[in-house]
Amino acid sequence: MIIMAIDTASTRSSVAIIDYNDNKYTESGGCDNSHSESLFKLIELLFSKHNYNYSKIGCIAVAVGPGSFTGVRAGLSAAQGINLVIQKPLYGVNTLEAQAYGIFCTHSGHKNIRAIIDANYDSVYTQLFNYELIPISEPEIIHKNDLDLSDCITYQDIQMQKVGASYIGLLVRHKLSRRHTIGLAKILYLRNPLI
Structure with a gap:
């Protein structure tokens, strides 16, 4: 198709x-x-x-x-x-899922995937997926200082x-x-x- x-x-x-x-x-x-x-x-x-x-x-x-x-x-x-x-x-x-898919295609491993999109005003849209692209969290908007990047990979890690x-x-x-x-x-x- x-x-x-x-x-x-x-x-x-x-x-x-x-x-x-x-x-x-x-x-x-x-x-x-x-x-x-x-x-x-x-x-x-x-x-x-x-x-x-x-x-x-x-x-x-x-x-x-x-x-x-x-x-x-x-x-x-x-x-x-x-x-x-x-x-x-x-x-x-x-x-966010489309960004996570891009990371998923580029990175092979067992780390969770954190999708992040700038939302202006020092905030970001974000959602966490597992390494098989299954959502772990719902999409949300948070202050960029509250973003948890531990044990995950983001678009910044692969220069996407x-x-x-x-x-x-x-x-x-x-x-x-x-x-x-x-x-x-x-x-x-x-x-x-x-x-």
């Missing part, structure tokens, strides 16, 4: 196509949270460069947060609109780049191949108690 992934949870938009052989084709761009302006241009650019169109898509994966609330809403609205037209499955992906749409799509492929439950396309909103 060919997966189209959308990530607008950060300041930049990204889209990706994951094909049958896990080849990934990506485009990213835009800044200052201009997702609604840039997203469909990126999709059309991705399609034209790699000879894809909506009829070839088997499912859609979209980042549902945590992250930029405005960005997540823009990406989710776009994914829902595309879903209405092409009538293919639509999956929501927690950006930002999450982006390719990790969103690859995580969905991983979960589909193992018949794991995939989240609904519903915003994951964590209120910051520090502001």
Whole structure:
């Protein structure tokens, strides 16, 4: 199944196509949270460069947060609109789990995985997973000084780049191949108690 992934949870938009052989084709761009302006241009650019169109898509994966609330809403609205037209499955992906998946793919070992995303105001979004990518905790927002990094690996330990749409799509492929439950396309909103 060919997966189209959308990530607008950060300041930049990204889209990706994951094909049958896990080849990934990506485009990213835009800044200052201009997702609604840039997203469909990126999709059309991705399609034209790699000879894809909506009829070839088997499912859609979209980042549902945590992250930029405005960005997540823009990406989710776009994914829902595309879903209405092409009538293919639509999956929501927690950006913390997508980051943990990137770490999981890079690191072999038996350490827990701590996903961390900057939430501004000296706070972070975080979630803990075991080495098999099973959640140990729920997503939360905490002060960065309260972050427990003992006996775990983070994106900083492997010098991982930002999450982006390719990790969103690859995580969905991983979960589909193992018949794991995939989240609904519903915003994951964590209120910051520090502001």
